[in-house]
Amino acid sequence: MSETILSVQGLEKHFPVTKGLFKSQVGAVKAVDGISFDVRKGETLGLVGESGCGKTTTGRLITRLIEPTGGKITFEGHDITHMKQGKLRPLRRDMQMIFQDPYSSLNPRHTVGAIVGAPFRIQGIETEQGTKKAVQDILELVGLNPEHYNRYPHEFSGGQRQRIGIARTLALKPKLIIADEPVSALDVSIQAQVVNLLEDLQNELDLTYVVIAHDLSVVRHISDRVAVMYLGKIVEVGERASLYSSPMHPYTNALLSAVPIPDPKQREGRERIRLTGDVPSPLNPPPACRFHTRCWKAQEICKTQEPPLAELAPGHAVACHFPENAPSTTETPATVA
Incomplete structure (x- = not known):
């Protein structure tokens, strides 16, 4: 290290x-x-x-x-x-x-x-x-x-x-x-x-x-590493290979789905995630998880409790109550300071 x-x-x-x-x-x-x-x-x-x-x-x-x-x-x-x-x-x-x-x-x-x-x-x-x-x-x-x-x-x-x-x-x-x-x-x-x-x-x-x-x-x-920001907050950070191959935050998935792919065959099998609504104003950001107003996975807890930036895989942390591609584990994730 x-x-x-x-x-x-x-x-x-x-x-x-x-x-x-x-x-x-x-x-x-x-x-x-x-x-x-x-x-x-x-x-x-x-x-x-x-x-x-x-x-x-x-x-x-x-x-x-x-x-x-x-x-x-x-x-x-x-x-x-x-x-x-x-x-x-x-x-x-x-x-x-x-x-x-x-x-x-x-x-x-x-x-x-x-x-x-x-x-x-x-x-x-x-x-x-x-x-x-x-x-x-x-x-x-x-x-x-x-x-x-x-x-x-x-x-x-x-x-x-x-x-x-x-x-x-x-x-x-x-x-x-x-x-x-x-x-x-x-x-x-x-x-x-x-x-x-x-x-x-x-x-x-x-x-x-x-x-x-x-x-x-x-x-x-x-x-070498990538940190993803949304409305003044870091929502995901991890090694490049891990983040691009297995993005955990819904916002990161939406960003990656918008990256152009030159190969038509690879492009056909990819699902394009289109976010609804505009980016909220930083003058009055949404409470708790700031992405919940545009997230297709949002539930009640996302509107009331802010998710901590927690390490769910070695060197890969995400701030989301319902992360995607997260490894199954029974242990409580460690919160990143």
Whole structure:
């Protein structure tokens, strides 16, 4: 078992909703509402779910780009939940983020050299052969020409811009990278190239990833473990092979049934699960199990009692009163902290 590099316990982020001249709070959007998971060193954890389930907010909380409402974030033994920016800055060298949009995440007024070299300047790091040589080496590492140093972002394609963003992320040789939808804005052919690049970099630089995505095919290709989110909660987490072959939560089954299958013969024998109704508002989520308003297996207990995230198989936990594909056992399942 690899050591844990990141531990999240009961993490919450509630955005206040105000009204009136005096901005009195009338409610809160529960974007992330008490999630817990660990990330082991050297692995890739995939975080999946529908749009609006809180994936991106989770990534920004982990990197402390936004302040948590509650819970605890531990990175390499350091509690960074409410750490002040002065103390947090040195730790940011080891914890970086790849943003979703390769167009808006790069300053159009800065050259590639200035963009990728910014982390060296901000952290006050000097290299033996100078910043320019270090930046050119990083550009070559991500598949770009070192001669692109003096060019501007508008001169590159979407895939090349994302490579520039990855180069900026790698500048300080981080240990943990949060990749927020790193390929969703790219063409399918370019997506494969960027995913393969991320895998090669992980093997070469011993990186740890948390990949946030809604494309289950991409997550299956790149992840070691997968966590499924729904309306601010983690409803299932497990090893990739176990989760894709034997999904236990009804919501996970519905997501996997929507993944396109190119082979017509395999597609014929698969049942498509169509969820009824809209995703409830995080401003007023359903009580107990949040999925019960759209679940075909829901019973009275689902409306009154929230199911704990319990381990029903080795390394495979689910939050459901009536899980599917669960191994038959007489033992009481262990609740995941």
